[in-house]
Each structure stands twice: as C-alpha cells, then as structure tokens.
Amino acid sequence: MTSTGVIENASAEQSVLGAVFLDPSVLDDISFLEDRDFVNPVHQEIYRVMRYLERHNKPIDIVTVTELYVQHKKQNQLSVSYLLQLSEACPTTENVTHHANIVRSKAIRRRGDNIGQEISKISREDFETDEDYYAAVESKIANLRPKENGQMKSFKETRYQYFNHLVTKNVEYIPTHFPKFDAWANGVWRGWLFVSAGRPSVGKTAMLLQRAMGVALTGPVLIYSQEMDEHQVKDRMISGYTGIPYNRIKKKELNPNQYAEVEEAYNLLQELPIFIQDSSGVTIDEVRATAKRFKRQYGDLAMIAVDYLQIMRIPQGKNETRAQAIGNVTGAAKQIAREMKCCFMMLSQMTRDSENFKKPTLAHLKESSSIEQDADVVEFLWHDPNDTHPQGKVVQQFIAKGRDIGINDFKLLFRGWKQKFEELD
Known part of the structure; x- marks a missing residue:
C-alpha cells in the first residue's frame, strides 16, 4: 500500500470509530464491518469492545470503552486521550457507511495480497493429489470473503427463543x-x-x-x-x-x-x-x-x-x-x-x-x-x-x-x- 493509501485508511478507520462514539446506532449501518478489517491493532480492539457493548445492550462511550480495558488490565494499550481524539475526529455520522466501505475494501485487498503469497508458497509443496491442492487453495480463499452475520444454532441453543416465539402475540x-x-x-x-x-x-x-x-x-x-x-x-x-x-x-x-x-x-x-x-x-x-x-x-x-x-x-x-x-x-x-x-x-x-x-x-x-x-x-x-x-x-x-x-x-x-x-x- 502506498503512503497515501496508509493515510487514507487510517483516517477512514478513525472516522468510523469516531462516528460510533457520536451515535452508536450507526453500528446497524456498518454491520458488514469486521474487527479484522481494521489495519491498526488498536482500532481492531476498540471495535471489538464496541460490538461487545452493543451485544450486551450497554451504552457505548469513552467511559464504558475505557472501563472494559481497565477490567481486562489492558489500559496500558490505550490512552483516554486517544479515545477523545477519535470522538473528535468525526464531526458527523453522515459519511460513516462510505468510510466503512473504504476500510473493508482496503482490508479485502490486503487479505487478497496475503492469501496470494500463501498460495504461491503452497504451490511449491508436494500434494498427493490435485484435489488435495485444490482443497488447500480453497481453504485459503475462503478466508478472503467477509464473514456472514448468521450463525448455525442447535435446537438446544435456541429452545428459549423458540418457545418465547410461540407464546408471543405478535402475528407475522x-x-x-x-x-x-x-x-x-x-x-x-x-x-x-x-x-x-x-x-x-x-x-x-x-x-x-x-x-x-x-x-x-x-x-x-x-x-x-x-x-x-x-x-x-x-x-x-x-x-x-x-x-x-x-x-x-x-x-x-x-x-x-x-x-x-x-x-x-x-x-x-x-x-x-x-x-x-x-x-x-x-x-x-x-x-x-x-x-x-x-x-x-x-x-x-x-x-x-x-x-x-x-x-x-x-x-x-x-x-x-x-x-x-x-x-x-x-x-x-x-x-x-x-x-x-x-x-x-x-x-x-x-x-x-x-x-x-x-x-x-x-x-x-x-x-x-x-x-x-x-x-x-x-x-x-x-x-x-x-x-x-x-x-x-x-x-x-x-x-x-x-x-x-x-x-x-x-x-x-x-x-x-x-x-x-x-x-x-
């Protein structure tokens, strides 16, 4: 990636995180974004924390994010001043989806570049059959595609939700x-x-x-x-x-x-x-x-x-x-x-x-x-x-x-x- 690309990517990442601090509901608009899409490890961690708070119906702000870092004894990895800087980096949430798409697009290309190098390496390895080689290549490529939001769930895991669905009066x-x-x-x-x-x-x-x-x-x-x-x-x-x-x-x-x-x-x-x-x-x-x-x-x-x-x-x-x-x-x-x-x-x-x-x-x-x-x-x-x-x-x-x-x-x-x-x- 060129120096210009690095700057653009960092700016887009900061804008996305800043927009979430400004209005946490924008997480619905950028549900396609994964923590691995951020190139900066600190940004990855902040985004993971934000998603954790969202899943547990907790407010998302500088205080709650910092509190989680303190609970996990990781406060040395992040300063409150940097979180304040992020919250001020985005004056409006209007362009959050555009910035999130930049982050994801750059991430997909990074993963594509890395996977290309890995495929090049395994091409020199010995495989018993061509099918084994295809399988190895496909397993690498599978990591390129963004993860699905859906999740396979068993009857046991979803028992409560099912019976709650049966007794609710909400008609479909x-x-x-x-x-x-x-x-x-x-x-x-x-x-x-x-x-x-x-x-x-x-x-x-x-x-x-x-x-x-x-x-x-x-x-x-x-x-x-x-x-x-x-x-x-x-x-x-x-x-x-x-x-x-x-x-x-x-x-x-x-x-x-x-x-x-x-x-x-x-x-x-x-x-x-x-x-x-x-x-x-x-x-x-x-x-x-x-x-x-x-x-x-x-x-x-x-x-x-x-x-x-x-x-x-x-x-x-x-x-x-x-x-x-x-x-x-x-x-x-x-x-x-x-x-x-x-x-x-x-x-x-x-x-x-x-x-x-x-x-x-x-x-x-x-x-x-x-x-x-x-x-x-x-x-x-x-x-x-x-x-x-x-x-x-x-x-x-x-x-x-x-x-x-x-x-x-x-x-x-x-x-x-x-x-x-x-x-x-």
Whole structure:
C-alpha cells in the first residue's frame, strides 16, 4: 500500500470509530464491518469492545470503552486521550457507511495480497493429489470473503427463543383489507417477497396503492413510484378513497363539495404512515438503506413496495446477463424482507406472449429467471375479454405461487374511473 493509501485508511478507520462514539446506532449501518478489517491493532480492539457493548445492550462511550480495558488490565494499550481524539475526529455520522466501505475494501485487498503469497508458497509443496491442492487453495480463499452475520444454532441453543416465539402475540401476517384474500391467506406475511405481475392497464398500480392503504393500518409502508410523481400517486389514492372520478381529480375539475371531500380524505390519509418516493431508477441498495433508516425511526415496517422491477437501476457486471442482474435484485429484495421483517411487494411486467394464453403461468414473468425462484408469492392480474361486468372491468387474480399458502384464484371488479378494486363472488 502506498503512503497515501496508509493515510487514507487510517483516517477512514478513525472516522468510523469516531462516528460510533457520536451515535452508536450507526453500528446497524456498518454491520458488514469486521474487527479484522481494521489495519491498526488498536482500532481492531476498540471495535471489538464496541460490538461487545452493543451485544450486551450497554451504552457505548469513552467511559464504558475505557472501563472494559481497565477490567481486562489492558489500559496500558490505550490512552483516554486517544479515545477523545477519535470522538473528535468525526464531526458527523453522515459519511460513516462510505468510510466503512473504504476500510473493508482496503482490508479485502490486503487479505487478497496475503492469501496470494500463501498460495504461491503452497504451490511449491508436494500434494498427493490435485484435489488435495485444490482443497488447500480453497481453504485459503475462503478466508478472503467477509464473514456472514448468521450463525448455525442447535435446537438446544435456541429452545428459549423458540418457545418465547410461540407464546408471543405478535402475528407475522398483515391484513390487506381485501376480505376474501385475507380470509384465505391471512393477508401478506412478514418476510415475504410478493411479486405482482400483469400486462399494462390491468390495474397493477391501483391494486398496489389500495393494498398499501390497508397494510398501513398495521405499520409503515414505503412506496417507490418510478413512473408517476408523488401528486399522481396521491390523486389515485384519493380517488379510490373518496369515489370521486379520477379524471376529475387529475384535471382539477372539482366542485366545492368534492374539494371538501378531498381535503377530508387527505386529513385521514396523512395519519397513516405511508411514505412515497417518486424518483426513477431506484437501486436495491438505496431501498435497503432507506428501509433501515425508517426502521430505526418507526420500528418494524409493514411493507416496502416498488413500482416496478424492470425499470429499477440494475447494475450489470462484466460477463453478466440482464437476467442474472435482475436475479441479484430479487435475491436482495427477499433478503431485505427478512431483515426488515416486512412484506416486500414488487410489481413486474409480463411477457407479450402471455396475451396468447387463456391463463398466465410463471414462465410469463418478464425476465423471470430468478423472480419465480426468489418470490414467496407470485400473483398475476389478467383480463379475460369474455368475462364482463356492467360496472367495470373484471380482473382475474391468480396466485400462481404461494409458499405456505398454496395457489388460488379470485375474481375482482376494477372500477378504473375511481381506481378501486372490489372482490366478486
């Protein structure tokens, strides 16, 4: 490493530790960082102490860190003045994740360099078979990858947690306030990746927004709208809530009574914890970071909703296909659902070929390689031209995949003029 690199790394390490002293909650944002990632042994030890205090729900500050050093008779390794210097080295926690990534990136490359030298050495050793050599090399490379936060646990170790889980009243499902669907599936479940697919103009977004209003009665909902701005989203929600024709709201052709109804609906909706971001090209990393921030502020989220998958900004690595890149996103979405203990609802397109079939199948998910594999539930919304209703469009709701709930069909009436779905018998 160059002298410049050493200085940059030391500065980044100090900034990370200083940020933790400033606000210990940032440890949630840098959970990927390991103590071995710090090049300075003193910094490694300080970070280990911070994580120890966090695990034991103790405050993290200069006093508690120093106290642990004293308890373990290691106070000669660290001065209080240096801890004060660290706490003053970071005026803000805003860039802590950036600095932590610098520390980890440098650490991975250091380990890669060291492992390369070790592999070079063992290449000159005698092995009985090539397989033994492969095994030796792979064991070295395994140390390069960052450690997983998860840990294998036995039944004995987790006995208390399991029975505590059984007796708690916290339910894992969230009502959507679609009565027939909720009676069958109990609503949407925490930890689900729920993919809702359909061709254009079938009402995917309207269904999403109506569900969001129902789910928000249980907890916070984050909506990422990539095709419509915030006001358009609200227009649709208020139309569905009040029954005022969507076109009248969109064209701003409201009479005084309707304007009063809109104001009353807005007053009620603003009490629901619904948050909307209307930027296009959102990334899955941005979704994760925002979700973590909202969870710290509001507690467990109820739902994250992205409209829609194929227009997200999806990084594509070298020699990686578009389908593989989308698979990375759906895999990450499933992981976020589990980490945040919420339902992650993702809208998706269907292939044009699906219009030639009576009923869609999982193969009709556009760029479906990993979508059907990662999703807990796949829902298709589709229209059968032969099924009509005098009050609106009949939309078939086909649950084509349902982990733990099975598959099912529902019939919906979509009253597009007011952006609202109703379940039919």
